[in-house]
Amino acid sequence: MAVYRCRVCGYIFDEEKEGKSIRDIDYCPRCKQPDDRFELVEETQDSNLTDSETQNNRS
Secondary structure (H helix, E strand, O other): EEEEEEEOOEEEEHHHHOOOOOOOOOOOOOOOOOOHHEHHHHHHOOOOOOHHHHHHHOO
16 A cells, blocks of 8 residues: 655555545546646555564564
8 A cells, every 4th residue: 555646636545545546546636637647755665574474674
């Protein structure tokens, strides 16, 4: 899951909160610009990892 920002209007698209991937949209919900106007803001950790796997990755 990741968070993207529209470079035109600043709309934040959070895949986890929206419940869908950025690839599932064709345009910005706010300004209607094409989806290629979105830039990656942050890559979130895979929510399928268990707590122990997350802790092991930090070691």
